[in-house]
Amino acid sequence: MDLAPPRSARARTDTAARPLEAAAVRSWDAADPLRDFRERFELPPDVVYLDGNSLGALPRSTRERLAQVISAEWGMGLIRSWNDSDWIGAPRRVGDKIARLIGAQPGEVIVADSTSANLYKLIHVALAARPDRSEILSEPGNFPSDLYVIEGALRATPGRVLRLEPAERIADCISENTALVVLTHVHYKSASVHDMRAITARAHEHGALVIWDLSHSAGAVEVDVGACNVDMAVGCGYKYLNGGPGAPAYLFVARRHQATAVSPLSGWMGHGRPFDFVDRYEPARGIERFLCGTPPILGVLSLECGVDLLLEAGAAQLQAKSRRLSELFIALVQEMCSDSGLRLLSPADASARGSHLAYAHPHGYAIMRALIDRGVIGDFRAPDALRFGFTPLYLRYADIWTAVITLRDVLRTQCWSEPRYAARAAVT
Ligand SMILES: Cc1ncc(COP(=O)(O)O)c(C=O)c1O
Numbered sequence: 001m002d003l004a005p006p007r008s009a010r011a012r013t014d015t016a017a018r019p020l021e022a023a024a025v026r027s028w029d030a031a032d033p034l035r036d037f038r039e040r041f042e043l044p045p046d047v048v049y050l051d052g053n054s055l056g057a058l059p060r061s062t063r064e065r066l067a068q069v070i071s072a073e074w075g076m077g078l079i080r081s082w083n084d085s086d087w088i089g090a091p092r093r094v095g096d097k098i099a100r101l102i103g104a105q106p107g108e109v110i111v112a113d114s115t116s117a118n119l120y121k122l123i124h125v126a127l128a129a130r131p132d133r134s135e136i137l138s139e140p141g142n143f144p145s146d147l148y149v150i151e152g153a154l155r156a157t158p159g160r161v162l163r164l165e166p167a168e169r170i171a172d173c174i175s176e177n178t179a180l181v182v183l184t185h186v187h188y189k190s191a192s193v194h195d196m197r198a199i200t201a202r203a204h205e206h207g208a209l210v211i212w213d214l215s216h217s218a219g220a221v222e223v224d225v226g227a228c229n230v231d232m233a234v235g236c237g238y239k240y241l242n243g244g245p246g247a248p249a250y251l252f253v254a255r256r257h258q259a260t261a262v263s264p265l266s267g268w269m270g271h272g273r274p275f276d277f278v279d280r281y282e283p284a285r286g287i288e289r290f291l292c293g294t295p296p297i298l299g300v301l302s303l304e305c306g307v308d309l310l311l312e313a314g315a316a317q318l319q320a321k322s323r324r325l326s327e328l329f330i331a332l333v334q335e336m337c338s339d340s341g342l343r344l345l346s347p348a349d350a351s352a353r354g355s356h357l358a359y360a361h362p363h364g365y366a367i368m369r370a371l372i373d374r375g376v377i378g379d380f381r382a383p384d385a386l387r388f389g390f391t392p393l394y395l396r397y398a399d400i401w402t403a404v405i406t407l408r409d410v411l412r413t414q415c416w417s418e419p420r421y422a423a424r425a426a427v428t
Pocket residue numbers: 114115116117143145146184188213215216236249
C-alpha cells in the first residue's frame with residue numbers, strides 16, 4: 001500500500017505528497033455509505049479521534065435532547081416527568097433498542113448501573129443456578145474489573161474458586177466442575193475475539209453457564225446472542241454506544257433464565273410493585289428485576305441517542321467499515337513505521353479481532369502522550385500498549401492516514417522523549 005497524506009495532514013509532515021494515492025483514500029471516503037454520520041457528531045476540527053473504544057464522541061442529537069430534557073422535562077415537568085415523559089420506562093425502552101444491536105429479543109436487555117455492577121449481579125444468578133459446581137473459569141488478562149468482580153462474588157459465596165486459563169485452552173477446560181465461564185468477547189487490549197458460539201455450546205454440553213462481556217463488541221462488531229444461545233451478557237454504554245462519560249451499562253438475560261434469576265442487589269426499582277412500598281422483596285416479572293436503584297435518567301437518555309444512531313447505521317455496515325479502517329491502519333504502519341519498535345499485539349487477521357488495534361512499544365506511554373499533543377487521540381494500556389480504536393460511525397479513511405503519518409513523525413523525531421511525556425496521568 002502506498003498512500004499520500006490527505007490535505008489536512010500535509011501541514012504537519014515533511015513527506016512529499018503522492019496525490020494519486022491520497023486521492024485513493026479520499027475516494028474511499030467519498031464512497032463510504034456511512035460518511036454522512038460524521039456530521040452528526042461534535043468533533044474538534046484538528047483531532048483524529050481514535051479513542052471511541054474508551055469514550056465515544058458526542059452525538060449532536062444528545063446535546064439537543066439533553067437540553068430539552070433539562071429545560072422542559074426536568075425544569076418544567078419536575079417529578080411529573082417520571083410518568084409524563086416515561087422516564088420510568090427508559091431503562092427498558094433503551095434496553096430493547098440495545099437488544100436489536102446484539103441479537104436479543106425485546107424484554108431481554110435492560111439499562112442499569114455499571115458493567116461491573118451488572119456482572120456482579122449475573123455472577124450471583126449463575127452461581128445460584130449451579131450450586132454444586134466449584135469453578136468459575138476465565139482467562140488471565142481479562143478486563144481487570146471483571147476479574148476483581150469475580151473475586152468479590154466468590155468472597156460472598158465461599159467454597160468456589162476462580163480458575164484462569166489461557167484463551168486458547170478455555171473451551172477444553174470446561175468440565176462438570178464448571179459453574180460459569182466469564183469472558184470478554186472482544187479483548188479490551190489485544191482486540192482478539194472469542195468464538196462466542198463454540199464456547200457457549202461447549203459450556204452447555206457440560207451443563208455450565210456463560211456470561212459474555214460485550215463492552216468492546218456492541219456497536220463495533222456483529223453480535224448475535226440469540227443465535228449463539230447466550231445465557232447472559234453485560235456491556236458498557238460509554239464506548240461504541242456513545243452514551244457519554246460514565247453512561248449507564250446494560251445487561252442481557254435470556255428469557256429462559258429470567259423467572260428463576262434473582263438479583264443479589266434487590267433494590268426497589270427491581271421490585272414488581274415498587275410504589276406499593278411493601279416490606280418484602282418480590283422481583284419484577286421480567287428483565288426489570290435486574291434494576292436496583294433509581295435509574296440515572298440523563299445518562300439513560302444520552303445513551304438512547306447514541307444507540308439510535310447505531311441502529312440507523314446497521315451492524316453489517318459498521319463491521320465492514322471498522323475492518324477496512326483497521327486494515328488500512330495496519331498497512332500504513334507497516335509501510336511507514338517499520339523498524340520503529342512497534343509490535344502488533346492484535347490478531348493480523350481482521351476476522352479474528354474487534355474494532356481496535358494494540359501495538360506494544362517500550363516507550364508506549366510517552367509516544368501516546370506525544371501523539372495526543374499532536375491531535376491524534378488514542379490511549380495507553382499498561383504495561384506497554386498503544387491502543388487505537390476505529391469507530392466506523394465518525395472516522396474517515398483520511399483520518400487513518402493522518403494518524404499514521406503523525407505516528408511516524410513522532411517515532412522518527414523521538415519527540416516523545418521530552419520529559420513532559422513521561423509523567424503518568426491518573427487516567428491513561
Ligand atoms: C471489557 C470491559 N469490561 C468492563 C469494563 C468496566 O465497565 P464499567 O466501568 O462500566 O464497570 C470495561 C471498561 O473499560 C471494559 O473495557
